[in-house]
Amino acid sequence: MNVSDLQSHDEIAWCPGCGDFGILNAVKKALVKHNRDPKDILLVSGIGQAAKLPHYIRCNCFNGLHGRALPPAVAAKIVNRNLTVIVTTGEGDCYGEGGNHFLHNIRRNVDITVIVHDNHIYGLTKGQASPTTDLGYQTKIQTSGVIVEPFNPLEVAIALGCGFVARGYSADSDHLAELILAGINHRGFSLINVLQPCVSFNHKNTYEWYSKRIYKVDQEADYDVSNKFSAYHKCGEWDDRIPIGIIYKTERTTYEDRSGINEKQPLVDEIINNINIENILDDFI
Template identity: 70%
Template sequence: MEISDFQSNDENAWCQGCGNFGILNALQKTLVQYGKKPQEIFLVSGIGQAAKLPHYIKANCFNGLHGRALPAAVAAKITNPRLTVIVTTGDGDCYGEGGNHFIHNIRRNVDITVIVHNNQIYGLTKGQASPTTDRGYQTSVQTGGVILEPFHALPVALVLGAGFVARGFSGDTAHLSELILKGIQHKGFSLIEVLQPCVTFNKLNTFSWYKKRSDYLHHDKEYDTGNKNLALTKALEWGDKIPLGVIYEEKKPCYADLALLPEDGLMGRSARDMSVLWDDFL
């Protein structure tokens, strides 16, 4: 596979310099390395700038409703387990509109990879606060500054039992691409949150703001990605240092294992001899 195999001819609608480009490049790179054909990859998204990403990659795509990428994605994966299912979503789409699906699909643990483009702001609706906007940040709606506690998705995911929790930065595509590959290879729900500058509406959390705070976990030889307590501590860190890398990984049975899903999922003909069942109504 080459990058060109995954190139879509659809015109890109993102702002110039948007952090999403880094994620797009990283994902394309990952897919080349992963080696499956475009028709075996299924990208699912909701609404927002992140949700447009599937159009810019050559692969199957279901660009559904705001916040609803996860239900569609897990059901598609259950139906056809041979598809590699990747969700591209944003902080508003995934943590706001789709919050309930975020919670319960971590618990459901279907083998999908979820990339959350977290730019800490609403871009497509022009700059309102998102669930992850830092306290005090002023917007056209939060005129006196955000007063709500930011939503910290990574600790939430850990507490809900997510088996793969990672954070990347769109400014470091090589590192991000590795994380995405690990996420895809992890069997179960994989969450990769990506720090992504919004060049138009977020004047605080800029490219250099994130870069200055990048704290790569792999630099710490002692860091154990299998230690959940340590992972929780790291996942809660948000300030002068923001941890990047695989925060937690745990092998655990996924939905298909526990639901005893056949290898071809639900793709074939179902058993049609219902004669035994009629007996219940005789």
Template identity: 50%
Template sequence: MVTIDDYGKYETAWCPGCGNFSISEAVKKALVERQLAPHQVLFVSGIGQAAKAPHYLNTNLFNGLHGRSLPVATGVKLANPGLTVLVESGDGCNYGEGGNHLLAVIRRNVDLTLLVHNNQVYGLTKGQASPTSAGGFVTKAQPLGVPSEPFNPIAVAVAMRAGFVARAFSGRIEHLSEMIQQGIAHRGFALIDVLQPCVSFNKVNTFAWYDKRCYALPHDYEPDDWESAMKVACEWGDKIPIGVIYRNNRPSFESHFNVLKDGPLVSRKVDKTRLKDIMKAYG
């Protein structure tokens, strides 16, 4: 029986009131709900305040470079598909520095669950605009306001027919945890964009700002319907939908490799007979 204590308690480097605390709590709940033991799970993270989250969790972890957690996670999953792999990092990491990898991982549909802590600002580097910052958002680096339009990760993921696309809000822990559980259960790539306040550097998109706008999609909403999902994906402003926005059953990336049907790569031995055959082809 896996309990919440198995995932440990740690001191953090986060500001009091940071949305990261609730996200971490929701993550633990989800892992326990799914009865995953710490050694069965592997987190991959990038760099940023969000990327530190898995350090505060008693589990396997590869904390890599800024923006590069998705390719690392793809390599891990191909080497050992038996691991439950989660990727946790911020909006700068996944939507900015690693943008190309996000597109590629959606195309591949690798069986990963990506949790993006999206606070619409760079925290660790102290308050510059992020790819999801609203146009006109004023920072020390963008004193005249952000001149670009914000990136809409949900719309991009739905447009690319990602396997599982959800949005959650750190202020609604139960709902967020439910989204994470569904993302883990989904056999293929799952994007969970988690809105969260940054108490130190984003004075516009505060807890209250999100809390007022976020509404759960109704029970009769059909996430299998791509066209209505595209509409919901573009909703942003006075009302922000949260929940599973789009879902399909595309085969996962790993399922395309016959090689993996004989067991994970990590357990394979060199087959000299086959190699001698291969060498003969050069004769």
């Protein structure tokens, strides 16, 4: 497979210079290396600018409700384990409106990859603070600056025992593609939080701001990705130095292993005959 096999014909509606373009490129690069037929790949999102990404790749796509990307992604994987299921959506969608699903699906540990485009702002709705907006950042709504401590998705994921926790940067799409591929290859819930400048509504976390701070943990010879406590400590670094790379990785029993569904035929392959749909509907009348 090559990139042209993934070419969608939908017109891209992002602002010029948006970090979403780097994430789109990285997802395509990772999928080319993953080398599966587009019919075996499912991209799922909620609502937002980030959540438009599945429209821009030619494969299966489910673009659902705000905050609700994870439930259909998990359901699709459970009934059809042959699919490579990737959620690609915003931090408002995943950690705000969808926060409950984020927590409980890390616990559930179904084998999906979750890529969160973290621009630290609500982009689609034009610039309100999101769960990760830096303290003190002024928006049209938070006119005196944000007074709520930001949500740290990586710390939360590690605390909940997520087996693959990574952070990427949209302007380094080769590195990000490697993280995405590693997330796809990891068995279980994989989180890749992607730092993404929003050129229209976030005037603090810009390309320039990030380029002065970002460094790769992969290049630190003594960094141990399996050490939960040092990983937790790494996630706390923010204002002066910002680590990217695989922050934490460990093997964990998946939902599929525990529930025994891997022993059975996938539900999607079961042939169901003679269903009388009218009887089912009677229960709802």
